[in-house]
Amino acid sequence: MNNTPIHQQEAICALATPSGVGAIAVIRVSGLHAIAIVNASFKGRNLEQAASHTVHFGTIHEGDRIIDEVLVSVFKTPRSFTKEDSVEISCHGSDYIIRQILKLLVKNGARIAKPGEFTQRAFLNGQFDLVQAEAVADLIAADSEASHKTALNQLRGGFSKKLSGLRTELIHFASLIELELDFGEEDVEFAGRDDLRTLIASLQQTIAPLIDSFDYGNALKEGVPVAIIGSPNVGKSTLLNALLNEEKAIVTSVAGTTRDVIEDTIVLEGLKFRFIDTAGIRETADLVESIGIERSRGAMEKADIVIFLFDSEQTFLENKQVAAELASGKNLLWVFNKIDIEPEIFNKLKTENTEIIGISAQTQEGLSMLTEVLVNRVYGQSATDTVVTNLRHYEHLLKTQDALNEVINGLDTGITGDFLAQDIRLSLHHLGEITGTIVTDDLLDNIFSKFCIGK
Known part of the structure; x- marks a missing residue:
């Protein structure tokens, strides 16, 4: 450099x-x-x-x-x-x-x-x-209150302070172990192994939530993907249009009208959501519709939240198991449409399944409750105030965690101080690459080439 x-x-x-x-x-x-x-x-x-x-x-x-x-x-x-x-x-x-x-x-x-x-x-x-420098680009690109707040927190050093504190403690122990190597023949121990184990455990407890926050942070930055699934003609396209407040999707009484994935974004309570209207899931001989259904399944795999929409007891029971399987590991919302037409059926299903939300996509009744639940589901995902939004940071945190695990394994097996010092140095290296304490020209060129000219 x-x-x-x-x-x-x-x-x-x-x-x-x-x-x-x-x-x-x-x-x-x-x-x-x-x-x-x-x-x-x-x-x-x-x-x-x-x-x-x-x-x-x-x-x-x-x-x-x-x-x-x-x-x-x-x-x-x-x-x-x-x-x-x-x-x-x-x-x-x-x-x-x-x-x-x-x-x-x-x-x-x-x-x-x-x-x-x-x-x-x-x-x-x-x-x-470097974290703060990258936050400049995120701040420029922020298009919602949540992404703006996250970028501003990183620009003001929120993430950097956490990493700096971790690195300072680790450097202290690394220096003590390096000092031991200088007195190798005298069999002295400057760095207490129990204290080191306690420090590593503390570091891992700090890093783990940061790693776990990446999916949430990336969703804040790029928009939370929400797939709307259900049988044909239950009102998925009508719901998308109501959420977006525009006629984005074609709505007809003909089953299977939506044959492709339709997507658009909207900001709710400072959060950007990417709503995805999918083709109705059913067995069909229509080649075009079947391709649309396969694309719908792909969209659901990428979604963080899945809205299972149904408009009758029949469409609920027929697809309940399929919806649960498709949304496995994701936030799944059970939403009954047409409460303005079938209030008795909704009340019956609600009694049996308390998590069901009732709406009318046509009249927009209950829509505010649905959006409130969506916002709460997103804000409830993160267990830490500091959120990781950058893939580069996420990768180096994973590598740091792996190196720290090697330190613990080394303490368990009683390896010599020189190997222990090597694993600690590797942890410090990955933390330093995040903040730019350790940096190369190629890394800088790659990061800053993505910025706009003039910034």
Whole structure:
């Protein structure tokens, strides 16, 4: 990895706001001579003499030609996002103006930034760790209150603090065991094996809920998949339309109208749900419908929550066993449709099966109770305040857990300190890869290449 301080490298520039015509656009510049590069084309206050965190009105010009009237914000090292000298130019949102200003900045000595390069420099300059850097991208992409809250918690160091505490304790024991190796011939023990076993058990108890939270965290980030299943013509498409408040699926009285998986998203109580309307499950000779039914089964396998919809005692009894098998290991909701037409049947089934929820997809009666249950089922999944949403973090937590298990196995079998130290170092390595304490150029390129340009 390049160990040269990033703030001594070349200046970079990029559009920081979405491309396309808008009222205002912001162009960001950061790095060596960033202020001088902007100042060379700015007519107004001398930016090189301006204090940090000040805003100045003036014009960007090329020779005698004025390109735009702008506001320029100046941020001096180390009090900027990247900890470098940085400038943000707020100009009018014309594509032509943006291109002309970027062209001038490049002519003056900057280069166009790569995706995520501003955030990468912030990480390399110690503004935050790798978990927090990745949370920047999650925060930008957050499209629900829950995903926003999770990303903000990670950006503010919630996850990092947990990992840092674990790593600090483990480093202490690792150093004691390493010290033992220096006095190998004297048969001394600086790291009490019982204390080490207690520490490892404590670490595993902290890591296990984090690992278990990944499915929940990923659902918060990507949207909770909910499959609606049941016999043909029980109202699955009507329910989807009612939940989405739009005519997404075709509804007819003809059984088997839905022949493919129909999916859309909605935010309920700050949570994003991905509702999936499936083809009615039944035996059929229709080739197209049978393909749709197979796709429905695939959708159900990927769903976190399954709504089994029925509209009569017959459709309940005929499919109860099948629904339970299909939804094995998932959150299963029993939902009776058409309570406005068949209230007596619902009351009878409800008496026998207290978990049944009654709704009318047509009139939307009971729909608020169904959505409340859905939200509660999701929020009840996590046993920890800190939630893992990143697959990379999840993989390294699993590897950390495996390495800690090897430490316990080594203590049980009485292996020598050098092998014990090796397993502890491996645990530290995986924890360090999460936060960026241990990092490679390839890893950084892979992470930050997924960011948008200008961030």
